[in-house]
Amino acid sequence: IGGRVSVADAGRTAEAAPATAVAAPAAAAADFPGASTSAPLKGVRKVVAKRMMESLTSTAQLTLNTTANAAGILAMRKKVKNADEALGLNKITLNDLVCFAVSRTLLKYPVFNAHLEDGVLTEFEQVHLGFACDTPRGLLVPVIRSAQALGLKAFSDEAKRLAGGAIDGSLSPDFLSGGTFTVSNIGSFGIETFTPVINLPQTAILGVGAITPRPTVAADGSIGVEQRLNLSLTIDHQVIDGADGARFLRDLVAAIENIDVTVLA
Template identity: 40%
Template sequence: MATVMEMPKLSDTMAEGSVARWLKKEGDKVSAGIPVIEIETDKATMEYESPASGVLLKILVGDGQKCPLQAPIAIIGKADEKWEEVFEKYKAKKGGSAASAKSEAPKATASAPAKAAAPQATSVSQVDVKASPLAKKIAADKGIDLKSIQGSGPNGRIVQRDLSQTSSSAATTSPAFAVASGGVVKIPHTNMRKTIARRLAESVNTAPHFFLSISFNMADLLNWRKSAVAKLPEDQKFSVNDLVIFLAARALKRHPAVNSSWQDDCVLQYGDVHISVAVALPNGLMTPVVRHADKLTVVQIAQETKRLVKIAKEGKLQPNDYAGGTFSVSNLGMTGIEDFTAIINPPQAAILAVGSTLPTPVVLSNGSVGVEQRMKVTLSCDHRVIDGAVGAEFLKTLKQYFEDPATALFLG
């Protein structure tokens, strides 16, 4: 019995799938449970196993092509089975709603005449505009909308000189013309980029953001790290960012209101601390999750972060690697950014933006001016969940931990 393989849903936010590449070609034998395809989701590129054993009779969605979830992508069966008959039965069973990627093309073609008709509607609508016959002809030739022009002729009639001024102005100020003259590269949206756009627009438009900034004296922490790292083997060394995750996780345990999310009928306050770490990739941004960060040592956090960053850059993250975060950390300090504000990663209620550590002039307690190694962080909060005083108390605790690291170990 032949099997029609469908595009699977490999993440909670996946709306469509893209075939990165087939690992088998038509006519090859495949086995159930053995990967046959790499699928690009909105988060990563993942291998997917064959649902049945047999021969790959037909590939319906080829390398680089996209299709909706549960759309048929291949047919697997016995070598002597005719894939066309199998596919027809499948479509009949589905009520004729299923279609291969190739069947989408006629839809796009069919819609083309409607778009082509649009200019006719524009030219007809200009008949009622007061303009000289010559002005109307020039406007039609140059694609100028007469309704947008203020005429200088009798009774506001549009004449040739009005169009000359418009054409000159457009040629001078039109951004589209300026960009086109330098060449334009059309970059198709990847599933990841579309998801980033959708989720961050949703965050900005739905969650009322407010921002709290504070700077830390990093001298003691940096000295402690330098001393500790010097005594550790290479596979146990940790970075400043690992310390940020370590200390933020312990501060979240003391301020659970920040470790929360907004739901339609309630606020969910999480007992576990799972920190999403922003990782920049060539084609977007991923936020793999360091789970139970409040229970891990800084060395364990460093090792887990290195593992997650490595597989993220290889495009091998699995759903359990990036789902379920309760708080996010985004660090641009290593790129020289002094401070910035980050967009909240929904449905979380807060994200910590971390800048670089810089020598900064400060007024010391005795009134003199000195220089300290200081790092600035900004907490972006969802005001539906976190009030200003709550966010401020969280940062106050975080400052205490950064400036007196031993406090985090004994009080965190």
């Protein structure tokens, strides 16, 4: 009536309409040729899977990328490698030097050396620095306790002790928890940048990539090549602003580029 549909019209339409077709059962999943195996996740892999998903679903993760001139850190590594063996410095690695610089930079940025749990932010005076370790059992994160208080040699020795224990399975669980910040280094695989996932309940994580050659232009216009260390910082934007992430990276780059001064400070 007048372009409107009455209740009676709706009833007649419903009566006249053909019965709705019932969808045919979905075809069985196509068979995949060849042998396959299925097994539930267990052990370390199950724990990692759960924690990674919890991290990504409960935080506002933002990754910032930059590079540092690696000339100073490469020179320092060469110097300690060739030092008198009696000094015990020969096994200090590039990763030790980067992590050492991180432990010092964190002192200036308490919100990065913190936990966020149930809406409560807890900042720590001590830097308990975790570092991702690839082991036969999967990803483990040993923790260097009070890293900011250790000299370079003691720092390196402790990192090696922890990594060795994580790899051979002898490390006490006490050294696999309580971290306040984590460093993940996959630069040895040639990876330049990536998006490290925050290790809950921490508020940030640093990814360390490969050292790669980059073209540079000097003040006089001449073109050269620098070895640059790639850095990827993931922050929880709930408590850390992008500008603060940029400031942290700026100061970390300075600590790495002037590693000789950082070690002496």
